[in-house]
Amino acid sequence: MTAAGRQLRDGRLLAGGAILGIIALGAAVGPMIAGPAPLELGDIVARRFVEPLARTSDGALHLAGTDRFGRDLLVMLLRGARISLLVGVLAALVSTALGTALGALAGYAQGWPDRITIAITDAALAIPRVPLLLLLAALFQPGLAVTVLAIGFTGWMTVARLVRTEVRAARQRDYVEAARGLGVPARRLVWRHILPHAVAPALIATALGVGNAIMLEAGLSFLGLGVQPPTVSWGNLIAAGRDALVVAPWVALIPALMVALVVLACSLIADALEARLAND
Numbered sequence: 001m002t003a004a005g006r007q008l009r010d011g012r013l014l015a016g017g018a019i020l021g022i023i024a025l026g027a028a029v030g031p032m033i034a035g036p037a038p039l040e041l042g043d044i045v046a047r048r049f050v051e052p053l054a055r056t057s058d059g060a061l062h063l064a065g066t067d068r069f070g071r072d073l074l075v076m077l078l079r080g081a082r083i084s085l086l087v088g089v090l091a092a093l094v095s096t097a098l099g100t101a102l103g104a105l106a107g108y109a110q111g112w113p114d115r116i117t118i119a120i121t122d123a124a125l126a127i128p129r130v131p132l133l134l135l136l137a138a139l140f141q142p143g144l145a146v147t148v149l150a151i152g153f154t155g156w157m158t159v160a161r162l163v164r165t166e167v168r169a170a171r172q173r174d175y176v177e178a179a180r181g182l183g184v185p186a187r188r189l190v191w192r193h194i195l196p197h198a199v200a201p202a203l204i205a206t207a208l209g210v211g212n213a214i215m216l217e218a219g220l221s222f223l224g225l226g227v228q229p230p231t232v233s234w235g236n237l238i239a240a241g242r243d244a245l246v247v248a249p250w251v252a253l254i255p256a257l258m259v260a261l262v263v264l265a266c267s268l269i270a271d272a273l274e275a276r277l278a279n280d
Helices: 003-008 011-034 073-109 111-126 129-139 144-152 157-171 174-181 186-222 234-244 250-279
Strands: none
Touching: 011 073, 011 250, 073 111, 073 144, 073 157, 073 186, 073 234, 073 250, 111 157, 129 144, 129 186, 144 186, 157 186, 174 186, 186 234, 186 250, 234 250
16 A cells, blocks of 8 residues: 555544544635624524524524524634634644744754754743743734734744754755765755655644644633634633533533544644654
């Protein structure tokens, strides 16, 4: 069986990809099919806190129930998925890009650039990430851009260490030494012969970073320091449902389960990529 075939047959990759694909597809087309979430339609008192799989007086079925404003929770979940997935992907890409650049610089240049980069990385790793995020969110106006940048710029350290290790190993290989002896420019040498060896670890870190960023965004939004209403994210949906845990626990629990499901899917994909890397 070819390497591609083994990868396709990895159940973890299929399961994780299927979960993320279904959620992304629902986020893309679900709200358009369902239409706008009802805010002023009908009697809000009759619509509010309808249980999952129950119908309102107008006969509408609400698969995930409704919230305190009578809005269909499934529609709100799909709207929130757009923002939460966007934050997760963008923040992970920021972390991966920054970590890859710094790790490649440190691993290839060695000497004082390596020592300075490692010192900065170790210092950044010594700072607890969650308190740092809370500080950044408190210093700047909370919002989507601030949340993405704050999460992205506090998650590059692990990627930098992984890429540095791979680049240092690749730098010592015979064909790299031969290319350097033939006068191949350093930039071409890094792009064509060294960085490709760091792609797999960076992909693993990115997959894990997406889930981690979504979880961090949910935590910040839950505390009111992340994505701000009226923009909907899973985090502020959980925050909106915390006061109704006794009478309507599904309002907070279902978005929390969605966060957990995406984190699980990202972990499955990362595990499959790691296993594939180990078999090479």
